[in-house]
Amino acid sequence: MRSRTFGGTARAVPVVGQGTWHLDQADPAAAIATLRAGLEAGMTHIDTAEMYGEAEPLVGAAIAGRRDAVFLVSKVVPGNASRAGVVAACERSLKRLGTDRLDAYLLHWPGRHPLAETIAGFDALRQAGKILAWGVSNFDVADLDAALAIAGPGQIACNQVLYHLQERAIEHAVLPWCQRNGVALVGYSPFGSGDFPDPRSPGGRVLARIAEAHGITSRAVAVAFLTRAEGSFTIPKTARPERARENAAAGAITLSPKDLAALDAAFPRGPRPRSLPML
Template sequence: MYARSFGAMRVSVPVIGQGTWHIDSSDRTDAIRALRAGIDAGMTHIDTAEMYGDAEAIVAAAIADCREEVFLVSKVVPGNATRRGVARACEASLRRLRTDRLDSYLLHWPGQHPLEETIAGFEDLRRAGKILSWGVSNFDVEDLDRALAIAGPDRIACNQVLYHLNERAIEHAVLPWCEKHGVAMVGYSPFGSGDFPDPASAGGRVLAGIAQSHGTTPYAVALAFLTRLPGTFTIPKTGRPDRAIENAGAADLHLGAAEIALIDAHFPRGPRPRILPML
């Protein structure tokens, strides 16, 4: 499983991890088996959040006997992101996850509480050993600039953002910002949450052709494309063990320059939007 340095943490993390949004809509036993299959295949980066229903409890069951192998991430909703609220929310997530610390803890999206308070809460947790790092999610460049001005360099571990073949807005400014400041960029919903290219479309046929030449699937080709750049990670979600193993295989898929150019031509990033897309 190919791994790279995770932002300011300077720890090695698999480029393809496992998301858990809506994983509680799958059969619980299958969901746990899928996460375990992914871990066994090297996808030890697991992302969850307090607002993901029963996901943290499902993750807890999946990692119960392998916590030390896992890079575990959860997120606090903006409504809980006061200095004291961050501490309470983190403790609740730790109880649900049945662990004593998170490897990274993220603000789920920019909110109304002062960012200074949120970051102070994160730093309190980091000093207490409850979290090893903190980051943000759905932050555009202006939000990132503000967070950097408050926290200083080498504090923001990552920015988790929407990133799939039909939504490449982050490549305009967010990804370059993250590269410049040593912040990991974690793409969520890499299969587009129902917006994966139709196999009959021109783009779908391109993916299928590349997949066939590598003996893999169009989904694996998409994951390889989305993690082609330095500092990028992705966290596909599945409730199926066989699909988890397929996803893991994408980490060792190396696309050639011509293949990347072909995908780029069929799935152009388009103009920079006024507002950063998010789900």
């Protein structure tokens, strides 16, 4: 599994991690077994959120006894992102996760509370040792500029954004901004929302051909493509241990320039949208 420095944290984090959105809809035992299979395969970055229902307790059960080996991330919803609200929400997440700290804590998307208040809450949590770093999610360039102006350089650990083969909007401006400012870019929903390319489609055939050449799955090819850029990470979600191991295999693959060109042609990024896509 390839690892990269996660923003300004100085932590080496695997390029492929584990998402947990809707994981609480799976059988709990299967969900926990899948997370543990992912950890054993090297996907030690686990992302969750207070908004994800019962996902946090499932994560807590999966990492019990191995917390120090995990890069653990959770997120606060904007409605709880006042200075005091951030602290209270984090305490609740820590309790559900059964841990005393998060490696990174993110604002889930921009909201009504002043960003300066949210960042002040993050700083209070960091000073108390409850979080080691903080970041943002679903932030476009203007939002990132605002956060940088308040916090200063080196403080924003990451920006978590929608990123898959058929939704590459972040490559226009958000990814370059993150690279210039030393902010990790974490792509969520790397397989789309139930619309992963059909193997009979032109793009699906390109994926299958590259997958066969590397001895991996088409989904693993997609993951390898989405983590090709310096500073980029991805967090696929699954409730099947065998799929978790397939996802992890992508972390050891380096696609050739020919592979990258073929995928770029099959899944063009398209024009820059007026607003940042998100789920």
